[in-house]
Amino acid sequence: MKVLVVGASGATGSQLVAQLLHHNYTVKIIVRSLDKIPQTWQDNDHLQIITASILELSNSEIENIVRDCDAIASCLGHNLTFKGIYGQPRELVTDAVKRLCNAIKSNKLERTTKFVLMNTTGNLNRDLDERISFAQKCVIGLLRLLLPPHVDNEKAADYLRTQIGQNNRAVEWVAVRPDGLINEDQVSDYEIFPSPTRSAIFNAGKVSRINVANFMTNLITNENLWKEWKGQMPVIYSSSLVN
Template identity: 50%
Template sequence: MTVLILGASGATGSKLVQLLLEQGINVKAVVRSKSDFINSQAKYIQQNNQLSIIQANILAMSNAELTSILQGCQAVVSCLGHNLNFKGLFCQPKRLVTQAIQKVCHAIEQIPGDAPYKMPIKLVLMNTTGNQNHKAGEKVSVSQSLVISLLRLALPPHADNEDAAQYLQTNHAQTQSSNTTQQIQTKLEWVVVRPDSLTNDTKVSTYEIYPSPIRSAIFDPGKTSRINAAHFMSQLIRDNTLWQKWRSQMPVIYNADYIT
């Protein structure tokens, strides 16, 4: 199996790279700086022939380049996010995640029909529990709705997360019959993973997965360690039963210690 990771040098993406390599999975890592990535991940990637590092700006890639990189991949994970500084929060590209997801989806659909794919490519988008899943009927309090509306206006990254998930829901929906889930004729399926407030624990711990938030993302947030989020995403990729359970959904992940 080969997995393409966008945002592989980020705080969560780098942990996902480590987990996948430990699990014997081939990884194509897209990073802005190859040298910085190698230096930061030296003990995990030294002489590791399972890892291919691609130095590139995903938004600057041509469709042909991205389609070529996707050849042979069974899964794509986006851990892209905006840097938490003025430039990252307020300057271009304000729709980094959305535009990247759109490009990836388009490139997957452009893979030649005779490519050796027996199953749709799995696309995992790391998002946020502050993104309300309206299609699942999720409700929040008036006060939380007001705060989210203000965040949407004041902080472009929040709107970007919403738009990226909305794009997948709108353009790559799946249909269901009364007996079984029927796959639309498409080359991709998706899951949007929503962690709560992220922490930097070093080891995988017990965590729980829910279809929707069980806490207020604004007024009573839980915690999700980045390594747990990475672990869940790696399991989605590897475990087809788990994938079928959550595909076309937006599961929320919490560290078990913060559920109650």
């Protein structure tokens, strides 16, 4: 199995790459710079590093990159700086998802490619009747006005839901929604739900980045787990951190 990871130099993306390599899967990553890439990765025969900005690659270049990949995982996000939040590209995640999915479809492969998107519990799954309080609706409304990355996350998931849909022959997808992200050194027990079990704004749970990466790895490599969650937006909490 070969997996493409975008956002591989980020806090969660790097955990995902590490776990895939640990299980001896072949991995491709697209990164702007090698600055955050461990030397052990650069020396790993199972890893192909493509140094580029994904939005600056041509359509044909992206098609070539994804052609031999069985799965694609996006852990892309905006840097938590003023430029990262309010500068360009405003729709980094959405545009990357669109370009990658379009490349998969353009290749017209006989097999289906898996697409796993890291999203957020602050984004509702509009395929389900996920009800939130009026106060939370107000806060999310403000987030849409004040924080472009939140809108980007919503649009990226909505693209998979509405444009790729449930019966696409080229792409199958899962959008993983972690709650409050924290750092831990080891994978621990975690729980998966179809929808949030608590308010993402007023009573957020927590989940370690390494647990999110573990769930994404298992989605990609475990066919039964994939069948259980494909076309959905599962929410993940670390078991020891949900109370």
